[in-house]
Amino acid sequence: MRFINEIIKRFTELKLELKEISIDEITSTRAVFVNAFQVKDKIDNIELIILIGIPKEFPLVKPILFLKNYNDVTFMPHIERDGYICYSTDDGLIIDSNKPVQILEEAYKRSLKTIKNGIGSKRHLEFQKEFEINWQRLDNIEIVDSFLEELPKELKVINVLCKKDLNKHIIFDRNQKDIINQIQTIYKCDIEAFSEHPGIYIPLRKSSSINFPNRFNMWSFKQIKRIIYGNVSSSVKRALNNLKFSDVDIPFYIFLGIPTIQGNIFIGFLIKIKSNQLNHKKNFHPLKLQATNIEIVPLSIKRHGLNFLLNRTQGFNFNDEKKVIVFGVGSIGGKVIVELVKAGINNLIIVDKDIFDVENIYRHELGFESLYPNIKEVYNYPKSMLMKNRIEFSWPYANVESYYMDVLHFIEQYETHIRSADLIISALGAPTIELFLNNYIISNNINTPVLYSWLDPLGIGGHVQITNNNVSNGCFRCLHTIEGNINSLNENKASFAEPNQIFSKSMLGCSNEFTQYSSLDSSETAIFTVRSAIKVLKGQIDGNPVLSWKGDPKQFLEQGFKLSKRYHLSNEMLENYSKMYVVENCLVCGRENG
Structure with a gap:
């Protein structure tokens, strides 16, 4: 060299x-x-x-x-x-x-x-920083999947599931909502296939001073007891001393929460002992065993709790408080639903009247696995049902209600859902139905904000209109109304395409017409929509703006189409003029102001 x-x-x-x-x-x-x-x-x-x-x-x-x-x-x-x-x-x-x-x-x-x-x-601070990662490097370490949402502040008896043939350990709280179904979904098996054992979680006090096992040599049982009793509060110590189990259940699990400046370290131990070495089988205490042949297996905790996982993202954790309705499970709506769940919105209602067919494959969030789930069965499944299955299988914390029906029937039958929702997102791409929805929401004094999301053809852009967002002026009809002619409907004023052009194509006749755009375009619009939705839910958007993103017009122009004047505005001007579409005497939102 x-x-x-x-x-x-x-x-x-x-x-x-x-x-x-x-x-x-x-x-x-x-x-x-x-x-x-x-x-x-x-x-x-x-x-x-x-x-x-x-x-x-x-x-x-x-x-x-x-x-x-x-x-x-x-x-x-x-x-x-x-x-x-x-x-x-x-x-x-x-x-x-x-x-x-x-x-x-x-x-x-x-x-x-x-x-x-x-x-x-x-030295001590540096050990704390990498305590858990070093813990994973101990000899004979076994992995425990934790579904605890929060680490308890007091001593707590917790449930541990064990499947020896898979070397799998799971800790959870039976009081947690729907936890059994979530676990069964994640592991694709019946919970009855696991044996259940007792475990205790012991929170150490904030002033705890715990040294990492010297040179990766696991602590002895005596050292573990010394660490616990030397670093718990008096109330935890009393609870610990009073803790008894009616029957010996070995192996036994002990978990520790160790406070540090970077958060709680979460570790555990599996206590193994030969049953013939126990002095008694009634009212035994796991930390008062006198057996001489105890094996300590260190446990590394993989946290599966929703809050912990969401904190690894940008931190949009709505704590199951928000409920969102999505109308339309097409190429935009399907992606919107997935991104909403990833953003921490776990209560969804999705509505769509269409089945999922092969023509949708390369623009949709669903793929061939949804098209042919079982070769022996008919495969004309509703998009809404398939998307519900996809979400709850991939992200079991989500609670999704799906409705295979058109929006008009849903509004007629489920107004209570509409009134109780925190947000409605319409990705129907059907202006006539959305105009009806707009009129219904405003005229019935429903306070739920509504986002309308749609794409322009051939990748020239996408749009989100926010309406009913604490103020009434500015609605979906305003986008289709021109000042001075409020009784007539016009093409969408926000469009980047000049009016009176036909963009639909057909490969199999008029019943199969579609507008060209790519999955990238629908993905960008979906992300744009979800960013806007999060801001609305967090109260970070004032009023009812129209927000737009612009794409490359090359293919659009090559096919002889014309761009609207709005496309040529700068992004800054689009933002500054985002509310100029409002029609003061609009037949829907204008009468509210009057």
């Missing part, structure tokens, strides 16, 4: 003893190494021997450093069992591959800083 001499020269300038060594001296399999170096250094009179491995992809990837005498120095965070020094994360890391010597020098300096923090005053 051409820069070896430069590396040695630079480390000599830094007054460090660096020498090239055989790659065989690095036993790690983390990379294929082509060169290796050894450096001797000191921090606080502690002698360090650091190995530098140069991967074959270097300098496109960072060098890998190891603390060779890891077992001879104090146990410290950010250093793994093979001595690997975690001095930098790869997330967003930019490496200037034209400067290999500087890369190596920077990696070495960061490694020294990592070691210094690991043996200095920041």
